[in-house]
Amino acid sequence: MRNSKLRFILGWVLKIEACCMLFPVLTGLYYQEDATYVYLGVAIATFIVGSICTLHKPKARSFRAKEGFLVVALSWIALSIVGMLPFILTxxxxxxxxxxxxxxxxxxxxxxxxVPNPDVLSKATILWRSFSHWIGGMGVLVFVLTILPIESNQQGNTIHMMRAESPGPSVGKLVPRIKDTARIxxxxxxxxxxVLIVTLIIAGMPIYDAITMGLGTAGTGGFSISSAGAGIYAPHIQVILTVGMIAFGINFNIYYLILLRRFKSAFKSEELRAYLGVIIIAIVLISFNIYGQVGNLWDTVLQSSFQVGSIITTTGYTTVDYNTWPMFSKLIxxxxxxxxxxxGSTGGGFKIQRLVIICKNALNQLRNFISPRRVQVVQMDGKVVESDVVASTKSYLVLYIAIMGISTxxxxxxxxxxxxxxxxVNATFNNIGPGMNMAGPxxxxxxxxxxxxxxxxxxxLAGRLEIIPMLLLFSPSAWRK
Known part of the structure; x- marks a missing residue:
């Protein structure tokens, strides 16, 4: 891997992060906090380092698959190292x-x-935590692709960076150029x-809360700005947050199809139907199970809907302590x-699409025992899923289980x-946030x-970057030119 390409990309990542730090700076200025100057100092120093790294453009700016994956992994590590500095310095x-x-x-x-009690943190730090969700939700490298000076004949190579950072078993282009896809x-x-933030403000949420909670919802993050969680807000605001979480857990390609008025293509998605079906079934089952404990139908449905939406989208906001729920609901x-x-959403986890592919492939294996001569293929949305996608999905499952086991x-x-x-381990590897018992809400x-x-x-990091980029860091062959 050429150091000049790595330096150039990392430089852009640092400059973008420095610009993002201006938001907590403005917040600190408004609330007259001492943390303001720490964030400003880190932002200036980071921008200077990033500018030095991008002074000279590399001659070769195309990326092979392993290089794209390594760049993404190293970029996220650099992003995190710089991002933690204000926490330490303040x-x-x-x-x-x-x-x-x-x-x-x-x-x-x-x-x-x-942090047991977020209330002790400065407003600037609380905003930075929430804004980090929004940055990571779509991915900083996706944003870099929208501004990176790459010639058109190199566009095909940059998909390796996008594939490494975008969640899901397969990543495609919405339009011919990767840069335009990233911009869309x-x-x-x-x-x-x-739209979400404005809706929350109109609903009566304080502006600062609407911004921080809105950023966390959009990025399906989940850092709470209060020790009381999202339960401090009125029921109608909780409904808005629930809808918001579920909406940002949907593949963004579907929204693009809707913008193009290709409604039939958008809503025939098997993954979308499975996603919404799982949500509805989970809400119904949990509602029946906790109704006797809650005692009110509206509160029961609201609590179950919020937690189901929060957990399946890996947002992690909470309105109640679900540790007190019956074991049946906790297992769901x-x-x-x-x-x-x-x-293709901002949500984490194994992904509904992989689950559907694995289930369909398993059914095909069972059918082969009945009709050995029949050719079985996995199909989604009426199209054959390529064999390499099925194979990579099964490989991902093996790595997924292995990392879960070793980490546990x-x-x-x-x-x-x-x-x-x-x-x-489940909550961190799947980018959810709260778990159960000692890791509970x-x-x-x-x-x-x-x-x-x-x-x-x-x-x-491994869960967010789909495992492979992080594992490549430990492979000596991946670093050879």
Whole structure:
């Protein structure tokens, strides 16, 4: 891999991050906080370093698959290292491993926190945590692709960067040029975010809360701005947040088809039907199960809808302590954590599309026992799923289970109960946020050991970047030119 290409991309990432830090700077100025100057200093220093890195354009700017994946992994690590500096320098999160855990949780849209009480944080830091969700939701490299000076004959190579950062088993172009595809995606993302924030303000939410909660909802992140979570807001605001979370868990390609008025193509998506079907079934089952505990039909449906929407989209906001729910409901939520949202959305998890492909492939294997001579292929939306996509999906499942198992084994050294240990790994690897018991919605990850926090930090990055880019960092052959 050529160092000049890596330097150039990392430089752009740093410059973008520096510009993003101006938002907490403005917030700090408005609230007259000392943290303002820390964020300003880090932003200026970061922009200078980024500018130096981008002074000279590399002669070769095309990317092979492994180079694109490595660039994405290293960019996210650099993004996190710089992003945690304000936490340490302000003294709000003084320990390096805690600060790294917190900012990685932000950028990967996980929302797991080591801060027991967010109320003690400055307004600037709370905004930076929420804004990191929005940055990571669509992906910083996707944004870089919209402004990176790449010639048209190199456009095909940049899809490797987009594929490494975009969630799902397969990534395609909406339009012929990757740069235009990235611009369309970010345009839809930006407009939907603004609509959500404005709607929350009209609904009566304070402007600061609407911005921070809106950014977290759009990025399907989940950092709460209060120790009371989203339960402090009125029921109609919770409904808006629920709809928002579910909307941002939908593949953005569907929104593009709707803009083109290709409604038939948009709504015939099997993944969309499966996604909405799982949500409806989960809400109904949990509502029946907790009705006796809640005692009110409206509150029952509201609570179950909010938590189902929050968990399946891996947002992680909470309005109630679902640790107090019956085991049946908690197991459904645990299953939703594993399921995740749609491919091509800002949500994390295994993804509905992969689940559908795995299930259809398993059914085909069963049919082969009945009719061995019949040719069985996996189809979605009336089209044959290519064999390499099916193979990569099965490979991903193997890696997914392996990392989950190894991480759970490492975290178990803390000697917490099984549900706390497994759900903590599940919640971080699938970028959800809260888990169960000690990692539950009213708890924090502060009590886990340094080794466990570092393991879960890796899990968050691996889960957000679809595993492969992070694993390539440990492969010597991937670094050879």
């Amino acid at each position: 003294g709000e999160i003084p320990k390096v491993h805690d600060a790294l855990f917190e900012i990685v949780s932000g950028f990967t849209t996980t929302g797991a926190s080591i 995606l970010y345009g839809i993302y930006f407009i939907m975010t603004i 939520l645990l299953g939703l954590m594993l399921t995740g949202a749609m491919a 084994l490492i975290v178990s050294l803390d000697n917490f109960d099984l549900m706390s240990t497994f759900s903590a 009213v708890e924090s990850f502060a009590n886990f050991s340094i080794l466990s926090k570092l393991t879960m930090t890796f899990d968050m």
